[in-house]
Amino acid sequence: MKIAAWNVNSLKVRLPQLLEWLEVQRPDVVCLQETKLEDHNFPQQEIAAAGYQAVFSGQKTYNGVALLAREMPVDIVFGNPHFPDPQKRLIAATVRGIRVVCAYIPNGQAVGSDKYAYKLGWLGALTPWLGEQLAANPQMVLAGDFNIAPEDRDVHNPTSWAGQILCSAPEREAFQDWLGLGLKDSFRLFEQPEKSFSWWDYRMLGFQKNQGLRIDHILLSKPLAARCTAAGIDREMRKRERPSDHAPVTVDIAD
DNA sequence: ATGGTAGCCGCGCTA
Numbered sequence: 001m002k003i004a005a006w007n008v009n010s011l012k013v014r015l016p017q018l019l020e021w022l023e024v025q026r027p028d029v030v031c032l033q034e035t036k037l038e039d040h041n042f043p044q045q046e047i048a049a050a051g052y053q054a055v056f057s058g059q060k061t062y063n064g065v066a067l068l069a070r071e072m073p074v075d076i077v078f079g080n081p082h083f084p085d086p087q088k089r090l091i092a093a094t095v096r097g098i099r100v101v102c103a104y105i106p107n108g109q110a111v112g113s114d115k116y117a118y119k120l121g122w123l124g125a126l127t128p129w130l131g132e133q134l135a136a137n138p139q140m141v142l143a144g145d146f147n148i149a150p151e152d153r154d155v156h157n158p159t160s161w162a163g164q165i166l167c168s169a170p171e172r173e174a175f176q177d178w179l180g181l182g183l184k185d186s187f188r189l190f191e192q193p194e195k196s197f198s199w200w201d202y203r204m205l206g207f208q209k210n211q212g213l214r215i216d217h218i219l220l221s222k223p224l225a226a227r228c229t230a231a232g233i234d235r236e237m238r239k240r241e242r243p244s245d246h247a248p249v250t251v252d253i254a255d
Numbered sequence: 256a257t258g259g260t261a262g263c264c265g266c267g268c269t270a
Contacts (some may be wrong), residue, residue: 193257
């Protein structure tokens with residue numbers, strides 16, 4: 001079973017790439033972020049024709065998440081009940097007995113800003129809810145754009161990013177809290193190349209110079225981590241014409 | 256020196 005997460009930065013623009021990628025990679029579950037579409041504009045027909053059920057929660061211009069699966073997701077929840085939020089950033093659903101949480105964690109803009117305070121509130125509210133989800137569903141995945149680089153090795157230039165947004169101590173502590181719940185960073189279950197990133201700024205030739213950060217993650221509960229056979233980042237999608245600024249991240253789970 | 260690119264449907268905001 002293959003599970004993936006991809007911040008598409010506009011599903012309208014990236015739909016042709018997504019459909020092609022689904023056909024080639026054949027993932028069983030896909031968590032999408034930054035769809036930037038209201039629900040009535042969601043390309044349900046095209047996704048269905050590709051062989052996927054979709055649940056989605058979107059808004060105009062900003063945010064928006066979707067969960068695609070070959071089998072019908074059940075027990076669907078939109079948003080964190082502990083954190084009422086007009087921004088569409090969270091979907092949870094059960095697919096083939098696995099609780100899948102698709103998250104677009106706030107960016108936070110800059111440490112100390114209003115958006116940073118919102119991010120920290122969002123992170124703080126996620127932890128207890130994840131604990132509840134995990135207690136009810138031992139097989140759980142948290143996948144998406146976390147907007148957190150968990151360690152310095154996840155940052156192209158840790159010195160210039162030290163303490164900055166995506167790297168600040170409170171953000172990293174929230175990530176550690178989720179590991180403390182028993183979740184595993186799937187990417188680090190395996191040996192990986194140095195300077196592996198999932199996001200590169202569109203500006204300043206960020207990708208060409210590999211000036212990126214690893215901020216897109218798939219965390220696995222212990223029973224799933226034990227069955228995980230591979231984890232990776234599909235950099236090829238970032239080399240395309242008109243790419244998303246994020247590459248898809250994937251895991252393989254043995255049946 | 257606070258730049259730059261992309262996406263939104265807007266004429267700035269967010270990332």
